[in-house]
Amino acid sequence: xxxxxxxxxxxxxxxxxxxxxxxxxxxxxxxxxxxxxxxxxxxxxxxxxxxxxxxxxxxxxxxxxxxxxxxxxxxxxxxxxxxxxxxxxxxxxxxxxxxxxxxxxxxxxxxxxxxxxxxxxxxxxxxxxxxxxxxxxxxxxxxxxxxxxxxxxxxxxxxxxxxxxx
Numbered sequence: 314x315x316x317x318x319x320x321x322x323x324x325x326x327x328x329x330x331x332x333x334x335x336x337x338x339x340x341x342x343x344x345x346x347x348x349x350x351x352x353x354x355x356x357x358x359x360x361x362x363x364x365x366x367x368x369x370x371x372x373x374x375x376x377x378x379x380x381x382x383x384x385x386x387x388x389x390x391x392x393x394x395x396x397x398x399x400x401x402x403x404x405x406x407x408x409x410x411x412x413x414x415x416x417x418x419x420x421x422x423x424x425x426x427x428x429x430x431x432x433x434x435x436x437x438x439x440x441x442x443x444x445x446x447x448x449x450x451x452x453x454x455x456x457x458x459x460x461x462x463x464x465x466x467x468x469x470x471x472x473x474x475x476x477x478x479x
Contacts, residue, residue, distance in 0.1 A: 317392045319411050321365055323347035324419075325385050331378035341374035343367040345387065367391065369413040377416060386419025 323345040330342040345365045353359050367389050369377050381387060391413040400406050 319391050319393055321345055321347055321389045325381055325383050325387060328383050329378050329381050331374060339371055339374040341369045341377045343377060365411055367411045367413050369416065373413055373416050380418055388417035389413050390415035
């Protein structure tokens with residue numbers, strides 16, 4: 314069995330880059346920073362940042378470009394994809410990206426903006442996906458400290474701005 318699955322929780326390092334392809338398909342590129350903290354052999358706390366390029370297509374691209382800004386926290390679920398091309402001087406270049414299959418916006422701040430501050434409830438965190446949720450019914454995600462489900466936006470479902478909880 315082979316698995317190509319990526320889960321990232323991090324902060325946007327810049328404003329999302331939204332564009333349309335020649336055929337009119339929405340595409341959005343994000344740069345996300347994640348960090349790792351550990352203690353080395355001498356007992357010193359170490360921290361390392363890693364930067365990831367994420368590509369979102371169709372409705373996920375629209376949602377990301379509309380609701381995400383530099384500094385926002387975001388959860389991405391997707392797969393790795395490496396593409397190659399030749400630059401102007403004929404040198405072959407490679408880039409590995411995360412192709413997003415699911416997007417969850419980070420918590421809203423207390424002041425009402427989506428800047429990654431503490432959330433009042435998990436209801437503040439809308440979710441988007443390009444594939445149906447495959448969890449068994451009894452293991453669906455629940456609010457932390459509440460009893461309502463985390464909203465999941467399916468690919469073929471229309472989004473009404475009034476349904477977004479912020």
